[in-house]
Amino acid sequence: MALSRRTLLGLAAGVPLSAALAACGSSGPGRDGGATYWYLSGQPQEGARAGAVDTFNKAHPQGRIKDTTFQNDAYKTKIKTAIGAGQAPTIIWGWGGGTLRTYVEAGQVEDLTSWFGEHSEVRKGLFPSSFGAATVDGRIYAMPCEVVQPIILYYNRRVFDQVGVKPPQSWGDVMALVPRFNAKGIAPFSLGGQSRWTSMMWLEFLFDRIGGPEVFQAIMEGEKNAWSHPDAIAALTKLQELVKADGFVKGFSSITADSNADQALLYRGKAAMMLHGAWSYGIQQADGGDFVPSGGLGYMNFPPVDGGKGDPGNTVGNPAQYLSISSKAGAEEKRTAKEFFASGVLQEDETKRWIDNGSVPIRLGTEKLLATSKNADFLQFTYDLASEAEVFGQSWDQALRPAAAETLLSNIAKLFQLSVSPQQFASALNAATAK
Amino acid sequence: MTSLTRHRPHRGSRAFLPWLAMPALVVFVGFAVIPLVGVFALSFTTWDGIGAIHPTGFTSWRTVLTDPGLPHALGVTFLVMTVSWAFQTPLSILLGTLLAGRQRYRAVLGVVYFVPLMLSSAAIAIAYKALLDPNFGLGAGLRIPVLSQDWLGRPGLAFGVVVFIVSWQFVPFHSLIYQGGVQQIPKSLYEAAQMDGAGRIRQFFSITLPQLRYTIITSSTLMVVGSLTFFDLIFVLTEGGPGDATRVLALDMYKRGFQASLMGPASAIAVILVLVGLALALLLRRLGGRDAGASQLEGA
Numbered sequence: 001m002a003l004s005r006r007t008l009l010g011l012a013a014g015v016p017l018s019a020a021l022a023a024c025g026s027s028g029p030g031r032d033g034g035a036t037y038w039y040l041s042g043q044p045q046e047g048a049r050a051g052a053v054d055t056f057n058k059a060h061p062q063g064r065i066k067d068t069t070f071q072n073d074a075y076k077t078k079i080k081t082a083i084g085a086g087q088a089p090t091i092i093w094g095w096g097g098g099t100l101r102t103y104v105e106a107g108q109v110e111d112l113t114s115w116f117g118e119h120s121e122v123r124k125g126l127f128p129s130s131f132g133a134a135t136v137d138g139r140i141y142a143m144p145c146e147v148v149q150p151i152i153l154y155y156n157r158r159v160f161d162q163v164g165v166k167p168p169q170s171w172g173d174v175m176a177l178v179p180r181f182n183a184k185g186i187a188p189f190s191l192g193g194q195s196r197w198t199s200m201m202w203l204e205f206l207f208d209r210i211g212g213p214e215v216f217q218a219i220m221e222g223e224k225n226a227w228s229h230p231d232a233i234a235a236l237t238k239l240q241e242l243v244k245a246d247g248f249v250k251g252f253s254s255i256t257a258d259s260n261a262d263q264a265l266l267y268r269g270k271a272a273m274m275l276h277g278a279w280s281y282g283i284q285q286a287d288g289g290d291f292v293p294s295g296g297l298g299y300m301n302f303p304p305v306d307g308g309k310g311d312p313g314n315t316v317g318n319p320a321q322y323l324s325i326s327s328k329a330g331a332e333e334k335r336t337a338k339e340f341f342a343s344g345v346l347q348e349d350e351t352k353r354w355i356d357n358g359s360v361p362i363r364l365g366t367e368k369l370l371a372t373s374k375n376a377d378f379l380q381f382t383y384d385l386a387s388e389a390e391v392f393g394q395s396w397d398q399a400l401r402p403a404a405a406e407t408l409l410s411n412i413a414k415l416f417q418l419s420v421s422p423q424q425f426a427s428a429l430n431a432a433t434a435k
Numbered sequence: 436m437t438s439l440t441r442h443r444p445h446r447g448s449r450a451f452l453p454w455l456a457m458p459a460l461v462v463f464v465g466f467a468v469i470p471l472v473g474v475f476a477l478s479f480t481t482w483d484g485i486g487a488i489h490p491t492g493f494t495s496w497r498t499v500l501t502d503p504g505l506p507h508a509l510g511v512t513f514l515v516m517t518v519s520w521a522f523q524t525p526l527s528i529l530l531g532t533l534l535a536g537r538q539r540y541r542a543v544l545g546v547v548y549f550v551p552l553m554l555s556s557a558a559i560a561i562a563y564k565a566l567l568d569p570n571f572g573l574g575a576g577l578r579i580p581v582l583s584q585d586w587l588g589r590p591g592l593a594f595g596v597v598v599f600i601v602s603w604q605f606v607p608f609h610s611l612i613y614q615g616g617v618q619q620i621p622k623s624l625y626e627a628a629q630m631d632g633a634g635r636i637r638q639f640f641s642i643t644l645p646q647l648r649y650t651i652i653t654s655s656t657l658m659v660v661g662s663l664t665f666f667d668l669i670f671v672l673t674e675g676g677p678g679d680a681t682r683v684l685a686l687d688m689y690k691r692g693f694q695a696s697l698m699g700p701a702s703a704i705a706v707i708l709v710l711v712g713l714a715l716a717l718l719l720r721r722l723g724g725r726d727a728g729a730s731q732l733e734g735a
Contacts, residue, residue, distance in 0.1 A: 194674065419590075
């Protein structure tokens with residue numbers, strides 16, 4: 001064996017190296033002790049999520065969590081593909097509702113009902129309303145987490161003062177304000193229309209204010225021709241009236257919400273109002289310079305529509321975010337994930353971070369923290385809006401199944417383009433959501 | 436002639452030759468043939484990408500073939516294909532001919548000109564999207580009202596923008612092909628034409644263009660088949676919008692498969708894409724005559 005000496009030497013040199021590499025790969029405890037966790041990137045929210053994981057890992061050196069971040073739209077596709085391919089992370093971050101239902105029906109996520117039974121203190125510490133979108137056919141499949149995000153009507157106080165008008169108290173006021181702002185060269189409403197779910201929020205409110213929550217409830221239950229309900233048609237018609245009156249910023253179909261250009265239009269005074277999620281406050285605070293600190297940003301609930309049946313206190317949006325556990329994960333990983341649910345999610349540190357970002361965590365008993373925050377007014381407003389709403393409707397694209405949601409979104413874009421009539425919109429959607 | 440140049444290869448090396456094709460074959464089978472068979476099989480099933488796969492016969496095909504979205508997407512795809520072909524081909528031939536000359540600075544110009552080719556489609560789309568933003572884009576920044584149109588928000592304009600950017604991105608590549616083609620044309624043809632008193636324009640139409648015939652077919656095949664798979668640029672730029680004005684077939688497939696979780700219909704569209712692509716490639720080969728591989732040089 002001519003090469004034996006060399007081979008032996010090589011082996012001798014190689015052993016410590018490979019041992020070191022192996023140690024690097026698993027970083028401490030055995031691989032199956034740690035759980036994986038994917039969530040959304042983008043500050044300031046990302047900081048709160050990463051902070052919670054760091055704190056948990058420091059306290060649990062034996063079962064750590066390895067986190068990976070993704071952009072919003074990319075994540076929605078990635079997570080579905082990963083779950084389908086059996087490559088899901090242990091902890092699956094999501095929005096609950098229709099997508100969670102598809103995971104449940106495919107047997108991809110753990111049933112957490114009994115775990116919540118054993119850990120009733122965890123359950124009792126969270127907003128009761130947050131469990132609706134985590135529940136499929138009476139069983140709980142996700143842990144509500146993070147913050148409550150109602151959709152809010154934001155307005156630029158400076159622009160309102162400049163034009164000499166007051167925030168709208170009714171749909172009639174909205175339509176009356178449109179020409180006033182347009183006359184001054186200010187867009188009445190900012191809208192990132194290319195993202196489509198932004199436009200969808202308008203329909204969510206108009207449906208609720210005009211016909212009450214029953215109209216969308218019928219859609220969710222798969223009732224035939226539910227979109228052709230007279231109140232639904234009235235809402236779609238009102239929306240198109242607003243588009244025709246130039247209610248939305250010029251070129252709204254080219255604007256994406258991911259670029260935050262719609263937010264910039266509001267804080268730069270190029271638009272007077274904007275319908276957007278509660279997270280928008282944090283973005284405007286971060287990007288808008290002195291806009292938020294100087295009190296330039298006004299906020300209110302969507303105004304009632306004259307003659308409408310819906311309670312003007314109702315709201316829509318994300319009741320919470322949701323963490324599920326992959327049923328394909330190993331026992332150790334699942335245990336780590338559950339440990340994270342019990343002692344890692346919405347702990348004091350994370351709660352404070354969310355409040356600093358201008359969001360209301362879904363943990364009960366944070367009134368004091370909210371009141372002493374620099375964003376106390378806005379937080380109190382959000383807290384009251386979320387907790388006093390008779391109905392907190394879940395965002396339609398999350399509540400519906402993915403196939404129906406996609407049909408909904410592409411038709412909403414056409415509705416805002418005025419390329420389909422309310423009746424055409426309704427019949428396209430009837431076909432997609434009826435059972 | 437032939438007897439002089441041909442030397443007999445060793446038996447051993449001849450037997451070895453097929454093995455050289457192995458790596459390419461393995462990659463082709465692994466990444467093209469097997470997935471293709473898989474997609475074909477999936478098109479006869481119902482699958483949401485997450486749960487179990489249920490064979491459902493022709494359900495997906497029926498859904499896809501009766502959906503008015505399919506003729507629309509096919510129409511948009513073919514329109515993008517023809518308009519961008521008609522826009523790119525003359526431009527590429529002219530630029531290729533220009534760059535093939537040996538005058539000064541052309542090499543430098545050529546390099547500058549190839550820059551778009553080196554950028555990723557996603558980066559191009561993001562950059563154009565920022566430039567075309569009606570409120571914060573180029574038009575608004577420079578206060579040129581003509582430039583601050585709702586570029587991506589109106590169906591016709593958005594379509595035009597897509598064609599323009601696609602051309603901007605790929606004209607350099609096709610110019611390169613034509614440059615090579617023009618440089619292959621024997622000088623003697625031009626010299627003879629010059630002696631007969633043909634001017635530059637006459638030379639271009641009577642010598643350059645006919646001699647480029649096969650190059651045009653190659654470049655057109657790449658353009659046409661390539662435009663079937665336009666996805667990244669359009670996805671980032673418009674997501675198929677506004678409405679479905681720029682929803683080409685490849686995008687339709689992605690949206691159905693990965694956003695609406697309807698893998699069956701998405702696979703059916705993928706099969707349609709493959710068939711359309713094959714048919715077009717064969718058609719273009721036919722147009723080029725029986726032996727497109729034959730010599731195109733002197734005396735051809």
